[in-house]
Amino acid sequence: MTVPVLTIDGPSGAGKGTVSRLVAKKLGWHYLDSGSIYRSLAIALLQQLVDLADEAEIIKIAQNIVLEFECNDDLIVKLHGENITSQLGLESTGKVASIVAALPAVRSVLLQKQKDFLKQPGLVADGRDMGTVVFPDAQNKVFLTASAAERARRRYKQLIEKGIDANLSNIIKEIEARDRRDMERETAPLVMASDALYIDSSDMSIDAVIEEVLGLIH
Ligand code: DC
Numbered sequence: 001m002t003v004p005v006l007t008i009d010g011p012s013g014a015g016k017g018t019v020s021r022l023v024a025k026k027l028g029w030h031y032l033d034s035g036s037i038y039r040s041l042a043i044a045l046l047q048q049l050v051d052l053a054d055e056a057e058i059i060k061i062a063q064n065i066v067l068e069f070e071c072n073d074d075l076i077v078k079l080h081g082e083n084i085t086s087q088l089g090l091e092s093t094g095k096v097a098s099i100v101a102a103l104p105a106v107r108s109v110l111l112q113k114q115k116d117f118l119k120q121p122g123l124v125a126d127g128r129d130m131g132t133v134v135f136p137d138a139q140n141k142v143f144l145t146a147s148a149a150e151r152a153r154r155r156y157k158q159l160i161e162k163g164i165d166a167n168l169s170n171i172i173k174e175i176e177a178r179d180r181r182d183m184e185r186e187t188a189p190l191v192m193a194s195d196a197l198y199i200d201s202s203d204m205s206i207d208a209v210i211e212e213v214l215g216l217i218h
Contacts, residue, residue, distance in 0.1 A: 004029075004122040005138035006217060007130035011179050011190060012094065013151030014144045015201050019209050020126035021075075026214065027124070031071050032117040034127030034134070035097065037110055039088045040067050040079050042096035058100055062109040091174065098178050101128075102185040128182055131193035140216050141196035144209065148175050150202040 006029070008020045017033060024031035041062055050057050068078040076085050087093055100106050114134050117123055125134065131141035146154075152172040159166040182190040192198060197216055201209050 001120070003118050003120055004140075005118065005135045006122070006124045006140040006142070006213070007135055007138045007193070007196075008124065008126045008142045008144055008213070009128055009130050009132070009190065009193070009196070010142075010144040011128075011151065011175075011182065013155050013175060014146045015154075015206060015209060016126045016144050018206055019144060019213060020124045021071075022206070022210055023213050024124040026210075027122060027217065029122035029124050030117055030119055031075075032114060032123060032125040032127075032130075033069075033075055034114050034125065034130060036069075036075065036077055036088055037067065037113055038097040038101045039093050040077055040084060041065055041100060041106070041110070042093045043084050043087050044079055045100065046092070046096060052096065052099055055103060055105070058103065059105045059109060062100075062106050067113070094178070095174075098181045102181060102187070104187040107133075107187055128190040129188035131196050132191060133188045136193075141193050142199060142213055142216065143192040143196040144199050144201060146200060146202040148172060148179065151175055 006023065008016050010016050020033070021031055044061050044065055045052070045058060048061065050061065052058070066080050070076040076083060077088060078084065111134065114125070117125065118135070127134070131138055149172060152168060152175050155171050155175070156166050156168045199209060199212055
C-alpha cells in the first residue's frame, strides 16, 4: 500500500519545523526534518575540523555517518551515539550545512537516509527539495514561505528570549545569504514544486497555517 506523504518545503525560518511537527503529531504520522540530516553532517565536519574545500573527505564522512533520530515532543539526534541535539540549531551549524548541501555528491549520499523515513501510516517531510526531488510522487505538497524581514524578526525574538545577544540587521543579512545559497545552487535548489500549495506565513499565526495544511489532507 502506498504510504501517504505530505511535503513541506521552503526557506529557513518560515516555520516549517513547527508546522511539520505539529501536523505530524495531529495526523499520527512520522516526521522527517531533512535539514537536521545536513546539519548533523555539518557537526561531524566541524568536530573533525574538515577543510570545507576537501570534497573527497566531506563525501567520505557523509557516507559513513551514523544517525539516530528520536521524535517525541522534541527531536533528539545522535551522531555515532553522541547526543548532538543542542548543536543542531547553532548558526555556525546551519551555515556549514547550507554550504555542503550544495555538493551534488553529498545530496546523493544523503538521499537514501531521507527515503528511509517513509513508513506507514504516513510521513510529513520538511526541507527544501522534499516535493521536488526526494518525494516527487507525494500526494500533498506545501511551499511555506515568509518575507526575509519577518523570518529575521522571528529568529531575533527566539534568540533574545533565550538570552542570546542578537542584531536584527545582521540576521537579515545572514538569512538573505542563506536564501541565495539554497536557491541558486545547481543541484536540488529551493524551488516550489509545480503541484504545491503556496502559503506565505508572514501575517499568519502558526494555528492558521496548520489549519490550511490540514485542510489539504482532509
Ligand atoms: O532547514 P534547515 O535550516 O535546518 O536546513 C539547513 C541547511 O540544510 C539549509 O540551509 C540547506 C540544507 N538543506 C537542504 O539543502 N535540503 C534540505 N532538504 C534540507 C536542508
